[in-house]
Amino acid sequence: MNINLILNLLKMTVEASTPYLLITIGGVFVARAGVFNISLEGCTEFAAFAGILFGFLSGSILVGVLSAFLVAIALNIVFYLFTVKWNADLTVIGCAVNLLAACIPACLLQALFGTRSNLVATSLIDPMKMKVDVPILRSVPVLNSIFNHQTRITYLTFALVIFLIILLYRTKFGIYVRVTGENIGAAKSVGVKTNRIKLLCLLISAVTCALAGLNLSVEELGIYTINMTANRGFICLSAINCGRKEPHRACVYAVIFGFARALQTILNNYVPVAISSLIGILPYVTIIVALLIVEIPNARKNHLRIFRGA
């Protein structure tokens, strides 16, 4: 087996896992606060679109990045108002946001640029320059080829994951979040402002989704294409489900799914053209198998007879 191939695969795994990890770690917070948020997908899509669009219109990457954050935060505040504050159904609102994310970019692109497929901003953003050269890694042989020359957000992701795990398990805020999700009545009775906790969790997830969107569109390619997120939000939801809402486990699953995605990209070069489009199901099949493997041992522990296998 070719060693370079394996190194390349691992490098691509790191690359592909970055958005997964980001969306997952933000989603874990939201899930832990008891909000089943399926609009992670839409939020990421909007951020990816806003990053490129405003960057392209203003001619500065910074504006694009800032507006991506603003759009994601505004979207999640809307989500908070609709679901937590005004008690609308979570899944329905999530679906509506996802549909909006599918049609607003297409509509605006058609209106402003006359194409409804993509927006190329490579004149402004050079994806090659987005890769960072880390001097410390240069002398380490294996790690250099895997971890060096990744994007800034990739490095930020590792720090952010560790920081957020500490935040969830080692701080007062983390305890409040967990209590809110596990028993909202108990949380309210000891004076936790559950709505505020939920809002803060949604904001955390907005920031991570925005980072993921920026990583997809601005950093990796400098191009926005319609449906850029490509089900990543749902994949991360299943990572959270597989990890039973625990951040470290969910992140492990996110990396596994990232690996599946990388494997798909690599395999694409080695199989005949006829089969290459079939390889696309690899990540999805991985997820369903992973869900099965996680849930089978738990099936016996369920209290409800219905979910024990009658």
Added chain:
Amino acid sequence: MKGDTFRRKAVNIGIKFCDIVIPLILAFGVGAIFSLICGCNPFTLYGYIIKRSFLSVGGILNTLGYATPIIITGMATSLSLKAKVFNMGVEGQVFVGAFAAALAGYMITGLPTFLHVTLCLLTAAAAGALYAAIPGVLKARLNVNEVVTTIMLNSIATIVTGFLTQSYLGTGDAYAHTENILQTARLVKLDSKYRCTTAVFIALIIWAFVFFLMKKTKFGYDINCIGKQVEFSDAVGMRVSRKIIWIFVIGGSFGGIAGATEIMGVNYNFVNTFSANPGIGWDGFFACILAGSEPIGVLLYAIVFGALRYGALAAQTGLGVPLDLINIVKSTLVLFMALKLFANHRSAFQDLLTRARKKNKAALTAEGEDVL
């Protein structure tokens, strides 16, 4: 007392009315903003859509043609939503069913028309049901979250059917499609110029079937109970897991039929993009959500969605407005409808009303005292 109950009824109807009309106004308002961004007067656009989709026989037939699969998928979703099971996999089941129907349409030969059509529909239903059984069993036996699995299965269905069409069943044309189905497998168009086929009757039969199932049978009652309280339904001895699987299987077979009607009535061959933007299954899902999974509402919203679909296509060619504009209206409509502002926050409004009335009364008595 009689006057009191009458007033309560009037208030109830008023609240329901407000909850439908205000979201409509808001959604079309948002649509108007985007319409202005696209450089088109919103009144022209909406007028054009209404004119094209409702104000002529051909327009109505086209609207019905676009509404047919949406009615079927909407009813498929409504069963599962009644039980609070979010079956978002109808889109995938539509793909599988359409693919199966397309294959059965040209591979089986030598049958009379009626038999062939029935056989194609049954094949599609079976394929959809089998495909829907996967998330159903996972949900019922292992409690795997159905939202995630159904959406993953949607992607798998799209990729696999596309792959098979492209690599093995293609006819060598520039775009990948299967061979045309035989004449005997085609559904007859009501008027050869327009989209509406006899499938609209199939849709109505399915609609009536689900209506009957939901309102008049024990199964429908059980579904309703499961939606309201799973634990309770389980405790009193309903076989909940079996019922969840049945819900998925029935919904899946309808999804398959919806795909089949598109292939057998309109396209005549399977193309991977036959259900585009946002997809028949998704339109049915949203129609069902808007109607609160009530059959009559699903029927109405499906027809409205059919009109929007056709109107949007007409507006794209006629006015040069992007197709996605109408989807924005649709999704904001879902967003605001889900709020049920007046129904959910009724007590708050009533508080306001009674407070105002008391104030009035107090003011009146105060005035009276002054006079005295």
